[in-house]
Amino acid sequence: MLAPFGARTVRGIVVNLSDSSPVQDTRDLIGLISPPVMVAPERIGLALWIADYYLSPLFDAIALMLPPGFGNKNPPKAKYLKYLTLNTATGRADCPGKAGAAKGIKQKEVLLLLEDSGGRLPLSRVLSRVKCGSSVIKTLLLKKLVGLEDEEVFRDPLARQDFALEFPLQFTQEQQQAWQPIETAIREVPANRRHGAFLLHGVTGSGKTEIYLAALAETIRQGKRGICLVPEIALTQQITERFFARFPGRVAVIHSRLSAGEQYDGWRRISRGEFDVVVGPRSAIFAPQPGLGLIIVDEEHEWAYKQADKMPRYHARDVAIHLAQLTGAVLLLGTATPDIGTYHGAMDNRLQLIELKERVSARGNSPLPEVTLVNMSEELKAGNRSIFSRLLHQQVTLSLEREEQVMLFINRRGLATFIECGNCGLVFSCRRCSGTLTYHAAVNRMVCHHCRRTYAAALKCPVCAGVDIKYLGIGTETVEAECRRLFKTARVLRFDSDAVAGAKAYVKQLGMFRKREVDIMIGTQLIAKGLDFPGVSLVGVISADTGLNLPDFRSAERTFQLLCQVAGRAGRACVPGRAVIQSFKPGYYAIKYAAKHDYPGFYKQEIKYRAAFGYPPFSSIIRLVVSNLSEEKCSRQASLMANVLKQQIAVQGLAGVRLIGPAPAHLARLRGRYQMQIIILGQHLQGLLKDINFPAGWIVDVDPVGML
Ligand code: ADP
Ligand code: ZN
Numbered sequence: 132m133l134a135p136f137g138a139r140t141v142r143g144i145v146v147n148l149s150d151s152s153p154v155q156d157t158r159d160l161i162g163l164i165s166p167p168v169m170v171a172p173e174r175i176g177l178a179l180w181i182a183d184y185y186l187s188p189l190f191d192a193i194a195l196m197l198p199p200g201f202g203n204k205n206p207p208k209a210k211y212l213k214y215l216t217l218n219t220a221t222g223r224a225d226c227p228g229k230a231g232a233a234k235g236i237k238q239k240e241v242l243l244l245l246e247d248s249g250g251r252l253p254l255s256r257v258l259s260r261v262k263c264g265s266s267v268i269k270t271l272l273l274k275k276l277v278g279l280e281d282e283e284v285f286r287d288p289l290a291r292q293d294f295a296l297e298f299p300l301q302f303t304q305e306q307q308q309a310w311q312p313i314e315t316a317i318r319e320v321p322a323n324r325r326h327g328a329f330l331l332h333g334v335t336g337s338g339k340t341e342i343y344l345a346a347l348a349e350t351i352r353q354g355k356r357g358i359c360l361v362p363e364i365a366l367t368q369q370i371t372e373r374f375f376a377r378f379p380g381r382v383a384v385i386h387s388r389l390s391a392g393e394q395y396d397g398w399r400r401i402s403r404g405e406f407d408v409v410v411g412p413r414s415a416i417f418a419p420q421p422g423l424g425l426i427i428v429d430e431e432h433e434w435a436y437k438q439a440d441k442m443p444r445y446h447a448r449d450v451a452i453h454l455a456q457l458t459g460a461v462l463l464l465g466t467a468t469p470d471i472g473t474y475h476g477a478m479d480n481r482l483q484l485i486e487l488k489e490r491v492s493a494r495g496n497s498p499l500p501e502v503t504l505v506n507m508s509e510e511l512k513a514g515n516r517s518i519f520s521r522l523l524h525q526q527v528t529l530s531l532e533r534e535e536q537v538m539l540f541i542n543r544r545g546l547a548t549f550i551e552c553g554n555c556g557l558v559f560s561c562r563r564c565s566g567t568l569t570y571h572a573a574v575n576r577m578v579c580h581h582c583r584r585t586y587a588a589a590l591k592c593p594v595c596a597g598v599d600i601k602y603l604g605i606g607t608e609t610v611e612a613e614c615r616r617l618f619k620t621a622r623v624l625r626f627d628s629d630a631v632a633g634a635k636a637y638v639k640q641l642g643m644f645r646k647r648e649v650d651i652m653i654g655t656q657l658i659a660k661g662l663d664f665p666g667v668s669l670v671g672v673i674s675a676d677t678g679l680n681l682p683d684f685r686s687a688e689r690t691f692q693l694l695c696q697v698a699g700r701a702g703r704a705c706v707p708g709r710a711v712i713q714s715f716k717p718g719y720y721a722i723k724y725a726a727k728h729d730y731p732g733f734y735k736q737e738i739k740y741r742a743a744f745g746y747p748p749f750s751s752i753i754r755l756v757v758s759n760l761s762e763e764k765c766s767r768q769a770s771l772m773a774n775v776l777k778q779q780i781a782v783q784g785l786a787g788v789r790l791i792g793p794a795p796a797h798l799a800r801l802r803g804r805y806q807m808q809i810i811i812l813g814q815h816l817q818g819l820l821k822d823i824n825f826p827a828g829w830i831v832d833v834d835p836v837g838m839l
């Protein structure tokens with residue numbers, strides 16, 4: 132609605148109607164925005180919940196439900212094309228005798244062209260074909276020989292793509308069993324359902340996507356529609372291609388890389404019910420899909436579902452759970468490595484657990500890869516100082532001999548991740564951040580991974596002038612250089628965010644690997660996710676330990692997930708797969724259970740640890756971070772806030788709420804700003820914070836995915 136606000140007119144949204152007003156003098160609304168924007172009641176309900184739960188301003192929450200660009204200075208507009216139409220009663224070119232007939236040659240040419248083209252053409256086409264000016268058209272319009280019409284054209288990112296049609300596969304016995312309760316839930320009315328929310332826990336390649344497709348097809352048969360969330364745009368390709376092939380012309384893809392016009396048009400077409408399925412990353416949960424009957428969250432454990440960088444800091448999986456409750460839609464969370472909280476929900480019967488334990492593929496069952504753990508301390512003892520254990524070296528050689536592909540995984544970029552002066556021990560760090568610098572050979576510079584600032588490679592220590600600069604710590608570039616040295620004839624490709632900038636490079640390099648133009652691919656977690664390469668027989672994890680020392684209660688869970696995902700890349704097709712995981716702590720439970728593909732084993736141990744320390748899912752966490760250019764101001768603000776919190780806890784008589792901090796954040800300084808954090812643990816913490824005023828510089832993050 133347009134509303135008067137002082138002397139100005141502002142745009143607003145009607146959330147609720149009421150008979151009385153808290154203020155005395157009210158003014159009338161001016162009218163509807165043109166074109167009007169409608170938000171379905173359950174979406175308003177969703178926005179209210181988001182504002183409440185994630186402690187964000189209501190407008191920020193509602194803005195998620197509005198057409199893309201609604202808040203912009205120049206919001207996107209629908210695009211129209213002008214069509215010229217022949218007035219058949221009067222405009223026949225061969226009736227020169229009639230009243231108002233065309234006189235000039237050009238006028239006749241226009242009428243002839245229209246007649247030959249079925250009486251209707253875009254104006255621009257007519258002008259260019261007849262090579263006439265607009266005065267000719269004006270004359271024809273005046274004589275009422277032709278008419279002019281506006282027709283909306285949609286900017287469609289998929290308009291020129293073709294997809295081969297595919298048909299559903301015959302389910303395996305295990306899939307059939309998994310499918311039964313889901314099918315039942317989709318067919319039942321929400322009120323009669325025993326279970327409408329499912330956790331589909333299936334190892335990589337167990338046929339989860341096939342079940343998503345069947346669930347969508349059944350939802351469509353029931354006259355309803357679906358939304359399918361995928362964690363990252365980069366990963367949408369493989370899954371969307373399968374969706375297009377199964378539901379041609381009925382799938383909309385939305386994501387932030389589309390142009391403003393494409394996003395706007397997509398939103399409106401979706402809201403008109405033009406698509407059975409909407410696919411996209413986290414923001415797709417807010418697509419105005421009418422008649423919602425099914426919400427799928429693929430790879431539900433992925434942290435990319437959390438909006439971490441701006442308000443509202445929502446988690447799309449949790450929003451999906453809530454939206455499913457509001458709309459009665461069936462909810463399907465799929466993953467090979469469930470989030471600990473999600474699995475706990477299944478153990479508590481809030482979600483129905485469905486398991487797929489076997490891999491399927493078009494060529495029959497292909498077993499999970501055999502995983503071998505290598506203790507790198509033993510390698511050192513045996514005099515092997517290489518980053519390759521003897522086993523991994525031997526296995527890579529074998530795979531290359533058999534002309535099979537290899538993936539090597541290291542979760543750090545660069546050639547040296549730690550640079551120090553051999554004389555005085557100075558560690559080179561960023562001037563603006565508290566992090567250490569990484570040497571990147573490709574650009575021959577030291578780079579800060581936090582702010583991306585780069586420095587000339589150090590030859591001399593700035594403190595003691597010593598020249599013994601040690602470049603230590605291994606990254607993707609180190610592994611690349613070693614591969615080129617050890618496996619001289621192999622074609623090596625490094626796949627990390629340095630080497631692969633932008634979506635085009637991403638698709639191109641993956642294409643090269645798929646076409647087997649590459650023998651060894653080296654990558655960060657970018658290659659760990661969701662990708663399916665039939666030629667890969669060996670996966671090597673250079674170091675499983677990189678994430679273990681981080682001060683975050685989720686570091687074990689994170690390590691377990693990554694290792695499972697990485698190992699799952701091997702042997703996705705005809706060749707049997709093998710994974711070699713190198714570690715200095717092979718007995719550590721996250722590593723041990725990942726090597727055995729034993730999720731329940733890992734969960735049992737992890738949940739004990741969470742319970743013992745009162746960490747989620749046994750409590751909720753809100754993370755408060757304040758930053759300031761001045762270290763002193765930063766820490767003063769943090770302690771003031773801690774005092775306010777303590778008072779509130781006392782006033783409200785909250786039992787079992789714990790504060791950790793204030794303490795410097797893991798990165799004590801970022802881009803020149805100091806950062807302090809306070810962690811709050813407890814139940815229903817929103818009530819504690821609702822009335823606290825957070826000045827500028829504070830970040831309030833409910834259910835943070837990381838503590839760093
Ligand atoms: P996930 O999503 O669990 O990784 P997918 O659904 O992608 O598993 O299935 C893995 C592979 O097995 C795909 O190539 C898929 O086409 C194939 N597949 C899945 N189900 C069947 C089936 N019932 N019969 C034959 N092939 C199948
Ligand atoms: Zn920096």
